[in-house]
Amino acid sequence: MNTAYVVPSSEEPGHTAIFRHPSFKDGTHNNEYADVTTLYEVFQSHVQRHPQAEFLGTRTFYPENGRFGSYTWMTTSETQALVDDFGSGLDHVYREHVKAEQKNAKVAEDDGVPEAFTRQQGLGIFATNRAEWLVSELAAFRTGRYSVGVIDVAGVGRAEFDMNHSGVAVVACSMDKIPRMLDRAGNTPGLRVIVSMDRLDCSQPTIATQAFSRSTTDVLRARAESLGIVLLDMDEVVALGRLNPTEPRPPRPDDLCTLCYSSGTAGAQKGVLATHASFTYAARSAILAMRFGSRTTYLSYIPLYHVFDRYAVYAIMHSHIRIGFHSGDAARLLDDMQALQPTVLTTIPHVLNRMYERLAERTIAAASLAGAVARVAYGAKLKRLRVRGRATHALWDALVFSRVRMLFGGRVHTVICGSAPLDGRVQDFFRAALSCDVIQGYGQTETMAGGLIQRPGDRATGTMGVPNPGVDVRLRSIPEMGYVADSAERPRGELLVRGGCVFAGYLRDAERSQAALLPGGWLATGDVAEVRADGSLALVDRIKHVIKTARALWIEPEPLEAQYAAHVLCGSVFLHGSAHQRELVALVVPSKAFDAWAARAAGGSPAPSRAELCARPGVRRAFLRELHVHAARLGLPQAAHVAAVHLEPRELTAVDGAFYTITLKLRRHAVRAHYAAAFDALYKGIADASCDDAKGLGAVGASDAALSTASSASDTAVSVS
Structure with a gap:
């Protein structure tokens, strides 16, 4: 297999x-599928094969109580008509409001700029996953343009960076993004047109329009005009397209289909240039590997500005597919699943790990009779x-x-x-x-x-x-x-x-x-x-994530972190080391079970806060002993044992939103920079205190002599994978 x-x-x-x-x-x-060479052809093939099938699904939103109902669907033919009309309208918008010299010509002589980039125009798309996101991208393809997924996470200024670096002049976005774009318009001098995916008259409420009314959107229009930015909504652009229909200009295989920014785990963002040929090839590879059935229902919730979700969407589009978009709130993800009943899900470990914690706690990890039955069943x-x-x-x-x-x-x-x-x-x-x-x-x-x-x-x-x-x-x-x-x-x-x-x-x-x-x-x-x-x-x-210690040992932190995180007292674990230090130290966000355990470890004093418990040296020493017992039970080599621990009472996402990439991968360099002082203090505690009576920041544990037994061979990689 x-x-x-x-x-x-x-x-x-x-x-x-x-x-x-x-x-x-x-x-x-x-x-196989050799006749399909662009993502636009993938869509057209789907239109030809399943013209009346349900295609794009959106949950009905009830603004009076903030709840969502069932999914309503656009058929494939209806989607095709909307793509044609919106695409024609975009042709008019670009012709009227974007100067010819803005067609990326200003970067024609820059290093790393392919010829396709200089002759094509980009359409920025700035929204959470929704039907209009995909319609906007397909309309860009219909008009020979490419998409640029604009990202509004991972730090202030990211959206502006994406727009400036890509040079987009037109951005289609959800209504909730418009005030931010106008507030920072001075930072995006190339922006000319904003197209709201939501009606500016607020006649069709969505989750993105909750904070708006007709009067507030009138203010937005006036403000945009004062900044020299044209503000339209998608219905207005569609109406322009119906009055001024244009012929499709299908892309070539070597044309750009999207400019996608990498998640940035190793530092600066990179604009990845994807051609129709490369993305279509990847989608074909996926469908050939999986061979999905004739009818697939797919839930789109992983951000579309990243390639993963679009990879799945265009791969499954080779089959009979219904794409239901999530309601826009991660807390409603299971509710969206129950409403849509998907047959195929794509996900990431962060999501499954969270679900596992909750579900296991109620089933196989429960202390009740039901838990015992669940363990037998499992x-x-x-x-x-x-x-x-x-x-x-x-x-x-x-x-x-x-x-x-x-x-x-x-299902x-x-x-x-x-x-x-x-x-x-x-x-x-x-x-x-x-x-x-x-x-x-x-x-x-x-x-x-x-x-x-x-x-x-x-x-x-x-x-x-x-x-x-x-x-x-x-x-x-x-x-x-x-x-x-x-x-x-x-x-x-x-x-x-x-x-x-x-x-x-x-x-x-x-x-x-x-x-x-x-x-x-x-x-x-x-x-x-x-x-x-x-x-x-x-x-x-x-x-770039492998740690080389002063013992000339290479440590693979992420597999070790997963092993340590399995301890009942650990929520998340981050290991840190240096070529100037012999030992590893750890940053740990404790689990829910920590509070009761730490209160006992602190001597049963009156219910201190979690922050107080994490700061107590006695609690840190007891916690570190737990980690050492856990590491010994797992059979980890001594070089993989941590010598000191810093307990962080808050989730890392609550400390600094820039710690995670758009795909929820940890930015290790950002964590190291933020906690540099804490790590320095841990190493100072190790240097200043003996292992028997360490009084610094939790620096207790295995002795230097014991750790040295793991370093008899230099340049050895410690692996627990």
Whole structure:
């Protein structure tokens, strides 16, 4: 099931052989879907095959009580008509309000600017997931333009950066974004037109219009005019299009389809240039790998400005698909699922981990009789999964897990998780609870989210699976980190990807483009992977995230953090180290169970606050002992034990919103910078105190002599993956 095909005689010094999908050994798509070469053609093909089918779904919003009702649907033909009218209207808007010289010509001579960028125009799209988001992108494609997903998270100024860096002059957005855009119009001098996805007369309420009225939008219009910005709504642009219809100007395969900004885990944002050819190739690869049925209902909630959700949307668009958009509030996600009853979900570990915590607490981790029954049921379903390949169990599904399945709508048959490795316990729990495939995939913005994926029915955990159809992967050695790709025992190295899904480069960044795009068409991903014994590939870590300590040991923090976070007292864990320090230290956000435990550890004093408990040296010392016992129980090497801990009473998202990327990956550099003083204090405490009577910031634990036993061999990677 897991084994990738190894291309014969493809080994090279310092590299593994080339791996491919076992059903596509020649490295191509076997001419399947060869007639579809652009994302606009993907949509047109769907229109031709399913003209009257329900296509885009939106939950009815009731402003009087702030609640949502059932989904209402646009058919494929209705969507086509709206795309045509809005696209024609956009042609008129650009012709009237955007000067010809603004057509990206000003950056024509910049490094990292392809010819397609200079001859095409971009349409900014600034909203949470909704039908109008996809309609706007398809209308841009119809008119030979490309989309730019504008991001309003991860720090002040991000939206302005996206608009300025991409040079967009027209932005389609939800009404709630308009005041912010006008407030900061001085920071986006190239902005000429704002198109509201919501009616400016407020005659059709949505969740984005709650704070507005006809009088407030009149003020917005006047303010926009004073700033030299044209403010229209989508209905007005559609009316222009109906009065001034234009012929479609379908894109070519080498045209840009989107400028997508990377999540920024390693620092500065990068504008990833995606062509229609590359994105369509990735979508074809995905549908060939998954082979979804003739009728698929999909919930779109992962932000569309990232490639992951659009990758899924355009892949499944090859089939008969209904796309229901979430209500716009993450707290309503399960409610959206119950209303839509999706059959396919894409998700990220952050979402599944949160759901797992809540569901496990009520089922397999409950102390009641119901918890005991749930644990028996879970064990029986896991055994059936291992033996038969499916976890369906008539008795235990009816008694225990049918309620969990109904929380997800009751019809889910495939859950695809990407963006980061998923804990095996969480993956198995949802396989058993939902009686469906829960598989992991791997991709980057630079590969249009495509790369590797587990095959349907794969029961393994901790793996990325095999390459997508038509995609080549291999590993190359990283000698300075001790990773040897051509090792006979455990091949490890940087993951390289090659195929039609690879991006065209970074906008205005020729240096980083050249560093990422290697000779032979290979993309250097910056991720470390290994070839597993079963023939699949597993992600080890990001190269930039590996910690080298003063003992010349390389520590992979993220797998270790997942191990520590399994402790009942831990919510989230961040490990920190330095080439100037011998030990690891930890930043821990405690779990809910911490409060009662810490109150007892503090001597039963009158209910102090969580912040007070986290600050008490005695609590920190007791907490660190718990971590050491936990690490010993897991069999972690001494070099992976933490020597001091800083307890943070608040979730990291509450401390600084810039800690997470748009795909909820942790920005490790941002955490290190924010807590630099705390980490310095931990190391000072280690230096100043003995291990027996440490009185600093929790610096107790394994002695230097004990830790030194792990450093007998230099340049050794500590791995717990």
